[in-house]
Amino acid sequence: MILPIYAYGTKVLKKKSVEIKPSYERLNELISNMWETMYNAHGVGLAAPQIGEAIRLFIVDTTHLYEEETDAEGLKRVFINAQQLDSDGDLWTYEEGCLSIPEVRGDVDRPKTITLKYMTEDFIEITETFTEIEARVIQHEYDHLEGLLFTEFLKPVKKRRIKRKLEQIKKGIVEAEYPMRFV
Numbered sequence: 001m002i003l004p005i006y007a008y009g010t011k012v013l014k015k016k017s018v019e020i021k022p023s024y025e026r027l028n029e030l031i032s033n034m035w036e037t038m039y040n041a042h043g044v045g046l047a048a049p050q051i052g053e054a055i056r057l058f059i060v061d062t063t064h065l066y067e068e069e070t071d072a073e074g075l076k077r078v079f080i081n082a083q084q085l086d087s088d089g090d091l092w093t094y095e096e097g098c099l100s101i102p103e104v105r106g107d108v109d110r111p112k113t114i115t116l117k118y119m120t121e122d123f124i125e126i127t128e129t130f131t132e133i134e135a136r137v138i139q140h141e142y143d144h145l146e147g148l149l150f151t152e153f154l155k156p157v158k159k160r161r162i163k164r165k166l167e168q169i170k171k172g173i174v175e176a177e178y179p180m181r182f183v
Contacts, residue, residue, distance in 0.1 A: 003037045003051045004179040008101045008149070009170030012049050017056045017145040019081045022123045024055070031078055031121060034059050041178040043099045045137045047144030050100050052181065056081045058141035062134055075134045082118040082142055085127065087111040094136055096150045101169060102176040104162050106154040110139050 006012055020027070030053070038046040038059060047058035063074030089112035097105040115129045116138065130138050140150060151162065168174060172182040 001033050001036065002040045002179060003033050004181040005037065005041060005046075005050050005099050005176075006052050007169050007172070007174070007180050007182045008151075008166055009183045010052075010100075010181065012052050012054050013100060013144070013149060014147045015049065015054045016147045017047075017049055017054045020055045020057065028121070031057070031059065035061075037178075038099075041099050041176075045141040046099065047141045049144050049147075056145050058082070058144065060134070060137050060141060062137055065133060075130070075137075078121045079116070079138070079141070080119040080121065080123065082116050082145065084114060084142060085117055086115040086129075087113065087139070088115075089113040089131075092132075092136070096136075096140060098140070098150055099178070101149065101151060101166070102174050102180075104151065104165055104169075106151065106158045106162065108140075108150050108153045110136050110153075114139055114142075116142070 034046050034051060037051060044062055045058060045060045048055045058079050061076040063076050066074050091109040092112045093107050093109050095105050096108045112135060113129060113131050114135045117125065117127045119125055170183055
């Protein structure tokens with residue numbers, strides 16, 4: 001089922017998410033709905049707070065970002081109870097957007113490498129290091145679990161330029177090709 005994506009300004013997006021246990025009710029259904037919701041919105045990642053659940057769960061699929069000619073395969077994964085252990089490497093500037101903040105994009109500096117400890121959907125603990133675009137997408141989604149949005153990492157000039165647009169999104173004045181929930 002396609003779920004509405006919570007828009008900028010909703011309280012759940014600024015809340016720090018809580019860990020879940022294997023007994024979390026309807027977890028498999030929730031994960032399935034998140035995949036369907038993300039693909040419907042043409043996203044590469046989706047965090048549970050973006051669908052109104054303040055839990056430590058996000059999904060990532062970067063497989064379609066790679067050309068067939070490259071050796072890279074991308075990453076398709078569920079992350080439960082993720083904890084960032086380390087970030088390393090030179091800062092890399094890349095334009096980001098967010099399904100919760102349609103029509104707004106901006107350059108964000110992030111480290112090229114991140115190490116996470118997380119649980120799979122079967123609650124198997126893994127510690128893994130990610131680089132490049134996978135590290136970026138993971139950091140973006142991880143930030144949602146911490147109550148952070150990419151707009152908080154923009155340069156001051158860009159923040160001033162998008163202020164009006166963010167206020168419009170809060171009021172529901174935005175075009176999105178997917179269902180959204182507003183304040």
